[in-house]
Amino acid sequence: MNDTGLLLVVTAASVVLVAGLYVLASGFRERPPRRPGPSRLRALDLRAAIGQRKRLAVALVVGVVFGVWTGWPLAFAAGVLGCWHLPRLLGPDTAAAERIATVEAIAAWTEMLRDTLSAAAGLAQAVLASTGVAPHALREPLGRLGASLRARVPFTQALEAFGEDLADPIADQVVVCLVHAHSHQVKHLSDLLSELAEAARAQVSLAVQVNAERAKHRTSMRTITSISLAMAVGFSVFYPPFVAPYGTAAGQGVLLVVIGLFAFSFVLMRRIFRPRPTPRLLVLADTSQEA
Known part of the structure; x- marks a missing residue:
């Protein structure tokens, strides 16, 4: 097989690498039982669609630049793959930060609700107040909850919609507690809300410690990746003969294996960093009722 044939094989293998790693990363994603409310779902879908289009455009531009600059078919695939995955793999864990902020807000709201119960005429009035x-983290969901209660939506239905809007296990505990208290006139509700708030703050403290430990490993990943990219770019610019063998079909095959190993290791590290989802009470309750 001549060099042109080998180059075509390497190009096809590069495309398969990109598609395969994307499917692999998708398969590694933990999918917790999360069912956001309609309004939040529409906002998340629109925001995600806009963000993915921007990321795809940037990844394609970078891939084309790398491919034209080096003349390697694999450089295009590596540029697209790197721009698509590396920001999420090596960037800050925004999902964990948002979860911590949400749980802190749930704890603060639970304590606020506990303090309001003594001055309100009933549980529904306390929740509305x-x-x-x-x-701040609960402003929109609580705003929709207040609007539902003012619109005379049944208390239980409004609270369950609020829980679905947040889609958080801690919020489910508070919602189940309030729904049960409203239906059965539970005594010592203030004490129960205090315990839920303390449990939420304990989860926040634990999550902060876990994220601090994970940040060390993220720093190691960033360092290794930065050094590797800097060496590759540096040799390409200042000493091209060093990377010239990678321009052949055999060199592209070797580079394909190297990039695949790097990408696979990053996906595995992402899998390790992602915490396991906690089962939600509302989803479990709905499942038991359907069964």
Whole structure:
């Protein structure tokens, strides 16, 4: 087989590498039982679609630049793959930060609701009053909860919609507690809300410690990746003969294996960093009712 044939084989293998690693990364994603409310779902879908289009455009541009600059078919695939995955693999864990902020807000709202119960005429009035001074992370969900209660939506239905809007296990505990208290006139509700708030703050403290430990490994990943990229770019610019063998069909095959191993290791590290989802009470309750 001549060099042209080998080059075509390497190009096809590069495309298969990109597609295979994308499927692999998709298969590694933990999919917790999360069912956001309609309004939040539409906002998340629109935001995600816009973000993915921007990322795809940037990845294609970078891939074309790398491919034209080096003349390697594999450089295009590596550029697209790197721009698509590396920001999420090596960047800050925004999902964990958002979860911590949400749980902190749930704890603050639970304590606020506990303090409001003594001055309100009933549980429904206490919940409605607490929606007007919501923590920042819960401003929109609590605003929708308050609007539902003012629109005479049944208390249980409004709270369950609020739980689905947040889709968080801690929020489910608070919602189940309030729904049960409203239906069965539970005593010592203030004490129970205090315990839920303490449990939420304990989870926040634990999550902060875990994220701090994971940050060390993320720093190691960033360092290794930065050094590898800097060496590759540096040799390509200042000493091209060093990377010239990779321009052949055999060299592209070797580079394909190297990039595949790097990408596979990053996906595995991402899998390790991602915490296992906690089962939600509302989803479990709905499943048992359907069964």
